Amino acid sequence: MNNSGQRLRAHLDEAGISYKDFAASIGVEPQHVNHWFKRGIPKGRIFTVADSLGVNPRWLADGGDGEPLEPKIFSNQTVEDAPHKLEELLPVYLEPLAPWDDDTPLEDDEVELKLYKEVELSSGHGRTAVQEIAGPKLRFSRHTMRLCGVDPSQAVFATNAGNSNHPLILHGATVGVDKGMTRIVDGEIYAIDHDGLLRVKFLERLPGGGLRMRSYNQPEFKDEDYGFDEIMEQRIVILGRVFWWSTIRPLRAAPLL
Incomplete structure (x- = not known):
């Protein structure tokens, strides 16, 4: 007992x-x-x-x-x-890791976040859309979300692709997205649906309803500016603010610097 x-x-x-x-x-x-x-x-x-x-x-x-x-x-x-x-x-501490699977019940302070992913449309021709899919879930702490001001019902996770934000956010990193925060705050990181392409970028507002997408890896990826009409034409939709990310780093991964 x-x-x-x-x-x-x-x-x-x-x-x-x-x-x-x-x-x-x-x-x-x-x-x-x-x-x-x-x-x-x-x-x-x-x-x-x-x-x-x-x-x-x-x-x-x-x-x-x-x-x-x-x-x-x-x-x-x-x-x-x-x-x-x-x-x-209150000291800084590391809690022991606890293995779990889909059948492991949630603890009192945990929620399950759903996955956002690029999904190929049934019409084919290489067209994709960013959609919430059933299946994979991530267990997450309510306490962490409270600290970030995130409503658990508005939180999802997604996977970062590419090295545009290297070494801050690595390729394959899991990012937590707050769908309840789509208002642009200059310098914050957002998940974006760019005509079916899932992107993770720093955003800044531009005059006339435009926006600037900025990458952490500035030497390789230049700023992208979009006017209001281009945003409409290219179907650029802000999915939410990125409030958390985590990366699994294999031993033989490429060096960070």
Whole structure:
């Protein structure tokens, strides 16, 4: 039986930290913490919770190694001070990787993002369209999206192709796209449907309703300017702002510099 939730609740009570403040400090909803009290802390969250409170993760997980370490929040502090102190003392940490597949249930703080991809149209002739497709999904943290101001229902992911943004965003990188943010903010990165071609570019506004596409790899890829009429003719549609990206880098990949 997973009793880690009971140890967590006892430790919070002893340290004088409200459940709501603790939940906010690690980026989850209070009801998630209440679930943990009953069902135990999810394995992938043990190190996050232990580090935030300054306790021994082994003790928190299964009661091993005796007593917890000296708490970072002491019982003589007021509850009002707790969130501030937790924020100050929250260390940088790496959570252990947990393998998963399509049958693995989502954790309380996770959502599944759908994939945007270039799809060849049934009419053929090499024509493609950027569409949301069924099948591949990416598990993503709600906390990360909250930090980026992204509504999970408006988030999708796509794959970057080419080296126009090398070495910032590598070929094959997965990018997170906020479909709820299509307004151009100069200097932000966006995913674009350019007449069926999926592109990832920095955007700037131009007078008269035009836009400039800019690549990070400026020496090889020059700016592309489009007037309003060209945007209409070439069916340039902003899919959303890129708020996150990640790359798997094989050992024998080409050098970054």
